Amino acid sequence: MIYDRKPLPTTLTGTLTHSVAPSNIALIKYWGKRDATLQWPANDSLSMTLSQARTETWATIAGDGVDRVSLLGSAFSENQAAKALRHLNYLRERTGFTQRLHVETWNSFPASAGIASSASGFAALTLAAIGAWSGAHSLEHMATLGYGPSTLANLARRGSGSACRSLHGGFVHWEAGESPESQSVTSLASASHWDLCDLIVVFSQQAKAVGSTEAHEFAKTSPLFQPRLAALPERLHIVRRAVQTRDFAALGREVEAEALEMHSVMMTSTPSVHYMSPASSRFLAALRKSRHELGTPAYFTMDAGPNVHVLCERRCADQVLEAIQALATDAAENQNFSIIQDAIGTGPSVHKTEVPLRC
Numbered sequence: 001m002i003y004d005r006k007p008l009p010t011t012l013t014g015t016l017t018h019s020v021a022p023s024n025i026a027l028i029k030y031w032g033k034r035d036a037t038l039q040w041p042a043n044d045s046l047s048m049t050l051s052q053a054r055t056e057t058w059a060t061i062a063g064d065g066v067d068r069v070s071l072l073g074s075a076f077s078e079n080q081a082a083k084a085l086r087h088l089n090y091l092r093e094r095t096g097f098t099q100r101l102h103v104e105t106w107n108s109f110p111a112s113a114g115i116a117s118s119a120s121g122f123a124a125l126t127l128a129a130i131g132a133w134s135g136a137h138s139l140e141h142m143a144t145l146g147y148g149p150s151t152l153a154n155l156a157r158r159g160s161g162s163a164c165r166s167l168h169g170g171f172v173h174w175e176a177g178e179s180p181e182s183q184s185v186t187s188l189a190s191a192s193h194w195d196l197c198d199l200i201v202v203f204s205q206q207a208k209a210v211g212s213t214e215a216h217e218f219a220k221t222s223p224l225f226q227p228r229l230a231a232l233p234e235r236l237h238i239v240r241r242a243v244q245t246r247d248f249a250a251l252g253r254e255v256e257a258e259a260l261e262m263h264s265v266m267m268t269s270t271p272s273v274h275y276m277s278p279a280s281s282r283f284l285a286a287l288r289k290s291r292h293e294l295g296t297p298a299y300f301t302m303d304a305g306p307n308v309h310v311l312c313e314r315r316c317a318d319q320v321l322e323a324i325q326a327l328a329t330d331a332a333e334n335q336n337f338s339i340i341q342d343a344i345g346t347g348p349s350v351h352k353t354e355v356p357l358r359c
């Protein structure tokens with residue numbers, strides 16, 4: 001259910017900066033912040049960049065001197081539009097660019113449903129804005145103008161934390177560091193290192209009731225939060241090693257435990273946040289049963305939503321897809337669901353594009 005047409009902006013014409021930024025799925029979750037204003041996470045996280053679930057954004061200098069952001073194909077909620085406009089203000093403040101922008105953006109997947117649309121969205125917005133202001137025609141060009149991946153990650157992070165991990169392809173480690181300023185985002189391994197697939201079972205396309213930014217704030221009230229933080233360095237070590245040695249079973253075991261732990265923190269915080277739906281919960285149990293009884297070579301993870309990411313190696317993807325179609329049909333109990341067939345991706349891109357005037 002990837003909307004795989006070639007999108008074109010409908011309100012912008014002329015020479016536009018066009019950015020494409022992928023979503024990412026966290027293997028070690030970013031959950032809880034030490035400082036929400038400075039976007040300083042409570043812990044390190046590690047993600048896999050996707051290729052199909054992505055945001056495409058076009059930007060141009062505003063002729064009328066007023067920022068405008070719009071979402072192609074549907075309407076921005078007031079909150080989303082306000083967040084995007086705030087981010088443009090923040091970028092201007094940090095970079096010294098002053099011009100207002102007209103921006104149009106498009107998601108290849110349902111937004112706000114636990115597929116990290118804020119990650120791809122704020123990564124794409126940052127790239128498009130910097131491209132429009134600086135005149136850069138590629139990421140390489142942007143780097144020569146002083147906007148390399150680290151600078152871009154720092155800028156994107158302020159829009160949404162997980163966006164900083166979408167500036168690289170492959171496996172990406174966001175280190176919390178000892179201070180907000182010493183955070184870093186680095187590539188652990190490129191996409192060609194390990195061809196993993198992420199089959200995303202979409203049980204619901206509804207925007208979630210409690211946004212992740214709000215829910216991050218509750219994390220520290222959970223009695224499980226401090227024990228989680230204390231144990232995370234060990235988990236990170238195991239996951240990093242599993243990626244480096246391409247040990248799928250070791251990775252899967254840890255990633256499932258990690259997702260369940262984050263959801264336990266969510267459910268035991270005050271107020272309690274419950275992102276898992278009955279269908280997703282039935283599906284998790286069924287996938288585990290299928291793995292134990294039939295050897296289905298797949299593991300799950302979930303972000304802040306009811307949809308389930310099923311990870312598998314490319315060589316097993318057909319077998320896993322067939323298995324999870326049957327499992328999801330049972331778990332959904334006559335409700336609709338769909339599956340996005342995604343995989344590890346190489347990261348974002350930026351270029352200039354000409355959109356002719358329309359009559």
Ligand code: DP6
Nearest residue numbers: 026029030160161162212213303304
């Ligand atoms: C559950 O990046 O959406 O997806 O920084 O407040 O925008 P803000 O939060 P966001 O949080 C993502 C949380 C997560 C786990 C993860 O992606 O690591």
